[in-house]
Amino acid sequence: MRNLTTDVLVVGGGPAGLSAAAEAAAAGASVIVAESDLHLGGQLVKQSHKFFGSKEEYAGTRGFEIAKVLKDEIAGSGAKVETLLNTTVTGYYPDENVVTAMIGEEEYLRITPKKIIMASGAQERLIPFPNNDLPGVYGAGAVQTLMNVYGVVPGKKVIMIGAGNIGLIVSYQLMQAGVEVAAILEAMPRVGGYWVHAAKIRRLGVPILLRHSIKRALGDRVITGAEIYELDEKFNQAGETETVRCDTICLAVGLTPSSEILWQGGCKMKYVPNLCGHVPFRDKTMRTSNEKIWVAGDVSGIEEASAAMIEGRIAGISAAKSLGRDVKSDSFDKFWKRLKDLRAGEVGEKIRAGVSEVLVDGWE
Amino acid sequence: MYLSHISEEQKVIDVDLISAHPVLDYSHGAKVSFSFDGKSMEGFEGEPIAMALHANGVRVYRSTPEMRRPRGFFCAIGKCSSCFMVVDGVPNVRTCVTPLKKNMKVETQEGRGTIKLDGVA
Numbered sequence: 128m129r130n131l132t133t134d135v136l137v138v139g140g141g142p143a144g145l146s147a148a149a150e151a152a153a154a155g156a157s158v159i160v161a162e163s164d165l166h167l168g169g170q171l172v173k174q175s176h177k178f179f180g181s182k183e184e185y186a187g188t189r190g191f192e193i194a195k196v197l198k199d200e201i202a203g204s205g206a207k208v209e210t211l212l213n214t215t216v217t218g219y220y221p222d223e224n225v226v227t228a229m230i231g232e233e234e235y236l237r238i239t240p241k242k243i244i245m246a247s248g249a250q251e252r253l254i255p256f257p258n259n260d261l262p263g264v265y266g267a268g269a270v271q272t273l274m275n276v277y278g279v280v281p282g283k284k285v286i287m288i289g290a291g292n293i294g295l296i297v298s299y300q301l302m303q304a305g306v307e308v309a310a311i312l313e314a315m316p317r318v319g320g321y322w323v324h325a326a327k328i329r330r331l332g333v334p335i336l337l338r339h340s341i342k343r344a345l346g347d348r349v350i351t352g353a354e355i356y357e358l359d360e361k362f363n364q365a366g367e368t369e370t371v372r373c374d375t376i377c378l379a380v381g382l383t384p385s386s387e388i389l390w391q392g393g394c395k396m397k398y399v400p401n402l403c404g405h406v407p408f409r410d411k412t413m414r415t416s417n418e419k420i421w422v423a424g425d426v427s428g429i430e431e432a433s434a435a436m437i438e439g440r441i442a443g444i445s446a447a448k449s450l451g452r453d454v455k456s457d458s459f460d461k462f463w464k465r466l467k468d469l470r471a472g473e474v475g476e477k478i479r480a481g482v483s484e485v486l487v488d489g490w491e
Numbered sequence: 492m493y494l495s496h497i498s499e500e501q502k503v504i505d506v507d508l509i510s511a512h513p514v515l516d517y518s519h520g521a522k523v524s525f526s527f528d529g530k531s532m533e534g535f536e537g538e539p540i541a542m543a544l545h546a547n548g549v550r551v552y553r554s555t556p557e558m559r560r561p562r563g564f565f566c567a568i569g570k571c572s573s574c575f576m577v578v579d580g581v582p583n584v585r586t587c588v589t590p591l592k593k594n595m596k597v598e599t600q601e602g603r604g605t606i607k608l609d610g611v612a
Contacts, residue, residue, distance in 0.1 A: 163569050165539065165590060175514040189514065213588060215569060232584050250570050260573075262550040262563025269567035269587075277535075277542040278509045278517035304509050348561050349550045385570070 128235045133159040133209075135446050136226055136240035138216045138388060141169020142432040143424025143439035144246030145197040150443025151244070152207035154452040159238065160201070160208060161228055163215040166276075167201070168194030169248060171432055173271035175303065176296055179321075183465055184433035191275075193432070211236075216247070219391040224419070226388075242419055242446040245389060246439060249382035249403075249425035254288065257343040263350025267297045267379035274304040282375030286353050287311040290335050292320035294379030298328050301377075309373050312339040314358060342368055344376055384426045392417045401481030402428030408485045411463065412445035413438055416490060421446050428485075430478055437466045507546040523593040540586040540597055541567070541574045552576050552586065553600035576600050580607065 135151045137144045140162030148158045166172060174190020185193045201208050211230065218227040226243065228236040251266035253259060265273075265281065267289075273279040285306055287298045290313035298308045311328065316338050318325045325335060338358045345352040352372045359365040383404040389396065394407040395416035406428045407415040414421050421442040424435035441462045444454045470478050509517070520536040527549060534543025541564050544552065551561040552574050565573035569588035578584040579596050582604020586597070 164588060165537070175512075191515070213590070215588075231589065232581065250568070251566060260560055260562065262552070262561055265564060266566050269565060272567040272587075273542060273545060273564075274509060275515060277538055277546075278512070278515075278519070279542050279546045280507045280509055281545075303513055349563070 128237055131159060131236060131238045132240070133157050133238065134241045134450055135159075135244060135443075136161065136238055136242070137244045137246055137443075138226075139169065139246035139248055139424070139426075140164075140167040140210060140212075141246060141248050141424060141435065142171050142193070142197065143248075143426075143435035143442075144169070144244070145201055146436045146439030147244045147246055147421075147423050147443035147446070148208050148439075149197070149200045149204060150440045150454075151447045151452075152201075152204035154444065154447035154454045156207070156447045156450055156452055158204075158208045159240070160210045161214045161216050161238075162210065162212050165213055167198050167210060167212070170268065170271075171197070173268065173275045174296075174432075175275055175300055178433065180431075180433035180469055181465065184436055184469070186433075190432065197436075216388060219243070219388045221392055221417070221419075240419075241450060242421065243388075243392075244421045244423060244439075244442045244446055245386075245415075245426050246422070246424045246435075246442075247385045247388065247426045249429055250385050251378065252381045252383055253378060254341075254380050256341050258346060258350075259344060261344055261346050261350050262348070263346065263374055264344055264376045264378065267293050267377055270297055270375070270377050271300065274306075275300060280304060280306060281377075282306060282373070284309055284373045285375040285377050286341070286355070286371060286373045287377045287379060288341055289313060289379035289381070290315075290318045290320060290325065290337070291379060291381070292324060294377075295320040295324035295328055297377060297379060298333060299324065299331075302331055302333075306375075308333045309371050310339075310355075311335045312341060312355060313337050314340045314362065338365075341376065345370070350374055350376055382425065382429045384429065386426055389415065389417075389420065389422070389426070392420050394420060397485050399428065399481045399484050401477045402430075402485070404429070406481075406485055408487050410487050410489055411441075412448075412459075413442040414445060414449075414490070418490070428478070428481055434466060434469055434478070437462050437469065441466070507548060523591065525591060525593070525595040525597060527597045528599055534591045536593060537590045539567075540576070540578065540584075540589050540591050540595070542587075543591050544586070544597070551599065554602065556602040559602075575604070577604055582606060 171194035423438035
């Protein structure tokens with residue numbers, strides 16, 4: 128067991144965590160970034176499409192290229208930032224202020240940080256249907272990891288469940304990797320993702336079946352197909368069950384915040400459907416009810432990488448400031464304005480409503 | 492059938508590896524051999540064991556303790572426990588985030604797996 132100390136521990140090396148680490152280090156704080164995967168960048172490294180959003184958050188740039196920009200920024204911080212890969216944070220003990228972590232499967236760490244920035248992201252949701260545990264039923268993020276990070280073909284023929292942005296984008300990426308997408312099923316009567324992504328899919332001839340769901344996965348040891356059916360207004364079966372042959376069923380049915388450490392830290396939490404799960408109350412600096420813990424990115428509510436990067440910067444600056452470090456006085460307001468701009472308009476409505484449920488003026 | 496829209500040279504080689512991609516360049520580590528249930532296979536050093544197995548066509552990684560259900564790859568971020576296997580004798584290894592090394596001995600995990608304790612019969 129190794130013992131480490133640091134000014135700021137950042138849990139998660141994705142867009143939020145790297146942005147937070149860069150800001151905290153720029154303000155002079157020592158930073159440890161604990162990342163459970165084998166590389167930094169989080170979900171950005173799997174994104175081969177160009178981002179929307181604002182210029183400051185790299186709109187028009189492909190996700191994996193944004194990851195490179197952030198990694199370069201961290202590298203530029205020199206010895207101020209120590210990154211630990213393949214390092215999973217396993218617990219937080221508030222009484223001792225100790226965070227436990229494991230490197231790989233055998234080596235254990237005890238980290239004593241002055242401040243913690245939780246940027247632990249999210250995990251994929253699962254929907255219930257018979258045989259959903261068979262090999263061949265994969266999360267959308269896992270499919271992206273296989274094909275976009277490691278160049279492994281996930282399957283020959285895929286059924287995608289969910290026509291939100293992730294389902295649409297991953298379907299397109301599957302076709303880029305040479306995989307046939309049999310259909311995209313969506314239980315709702317409309318496409319949840321951006322129209323431009325849906326249009327790309329339709330132009331390639333892939334059906335997006337609205338008001339459709341999966342009844343069961345077929346297969347003995349591995350997936351060999353799926354039974355699908357149409358839904359009526361009350362989400363009951365309408366019409367015949369159809370059998371589709373496939374070797375992969377990809378689930379893109381949403382994400383939920385990975386908030387275990389926040390619970391362990393006693394952070395005041397609330398279930399907010401618009402933010403896709405239990406999320407912490409936070410003030411404008413992204414501090415939680417625990418005076419040692421800040422949050423940024425999907426763990427504070429499922430949004431997207433552009434917002435995660437800004438929240439990370441806000442949390443990084445604020446955590447450093449709480450340690451008495453000098454931060455530029457206008458930077459905080461600048462980032463808040465960018466966050467506000469990003470959440471403006473119709474697409475940001477859900478997020479604005481969600482955040483308003485957990486944003487507090489202050490903690491005293 | 493959808494491929495005609497994407498790129499001429501794009502093909503899938505060896506069934507399971509993407510040879511050319513319209514956007515991405517893959518940089519792999521060194522090719523190393525490892526064993527899966529006694530069978531020799533090849534994969535890229537430093538990449539997760541689960542990816543190497545998937546590329547080799549292996550889909551079932553363990554069977555569950557009670558129902559003996561087959562389990563394989565699922566979340567790929569070390570969170571879901573689906574891809575637990577016995578690696579170099581150690582059970583419950585998260586193969587989706589454990590890097591492949593030369594001559595690794597990877598085995599299908601039955602149930603909870605067993606830990607061999609030194610000096611215990």
